Amino acid sequence: MIKYNMETKKIITEDIIDKRLEARGVKFDIEHDEALEAIQEFYEFELTDSYSRNPDYSIYAETTADGYEVWVATSGDGRNICVGEDIHYYEHDLSYKLAEAMTDYNELIYVDDLEADFVEDAVTSVYDEYVNDMKQEVEDELIEEGYEYEKE
Numbered sequence: 001m002i003k004y005n006m007e008t009k010k011i012i013t014e015d016i017i018d019k020r021l022e023a024r025g026v027k028f029d030i031e032h033d034e035a036l037e038a039i040q041e042f043y044e045f046e047l048t049d050s051y052s053r054n055p056d057y058s059i060y061a062e063t064t065a066d067g068y069e070v071w072v073a074t075s076g077d078g079r080n081i082c083v084g085e086d087i088h089y090y091e092h093d094l095s096y097k098l099a100e101a102m103t104d105y106n107e108l109i110y111v112d113d114l115e116a117d118f119v120e121d122a123v124t125s126v127y128d129e130y131v132n133d134m135k136q137e138v139e140d141e142l143i144e145e146g147y148e149y150e151k152e
Contacts, residue, residue, distance in 0.1 A: 010147040020138040032120055035127040042130055043102055047109050055110035057101040073097040091118055098122035
């Protein structure tokens with residue numbers, strides 16, 4: 001006589017992960033403003049274009065003596081600039097700098113132009129990172145609950 005152990009396996013699926021993420025309020029198809037709000041809450045920072053307080057990180061445009069526009073991305077309010085590290089000739093470099101500032105425990109981040117492309121790029125990048133982190137948390141929880149990946 002052969003005995004079969006018909007143990008029911010709980011399989012991790014994208015559908016289960018998506019439902020758990022939705023229950024946490026994580027959205028996949030999201031507008032820029034909603035994404036910014038979500039990451040500001042999660043990473044505990046405020047992004048502002050109002051220079052009325054003392055920021056932890058600043059990004060703003062400056063003009064050189066000979067009329068070129070450069071961007072400053074620096075810790076603090078911009079009083080202690082390191083030319084070799086904080087001055088950027090190309091605006092596209094700022095997306096990485098801003099994304100790093102958003103996730104690096106800076107409470108107040110000043111950006112002189114919140115409509116700049118690099119801001120949208122940084123928000124998108126950080127939101128994607130946030131979703132991936134939340135997805136990994138959900139997968140870890142499912143494994144702790146006895147779920148497993150389907151073996152191929």
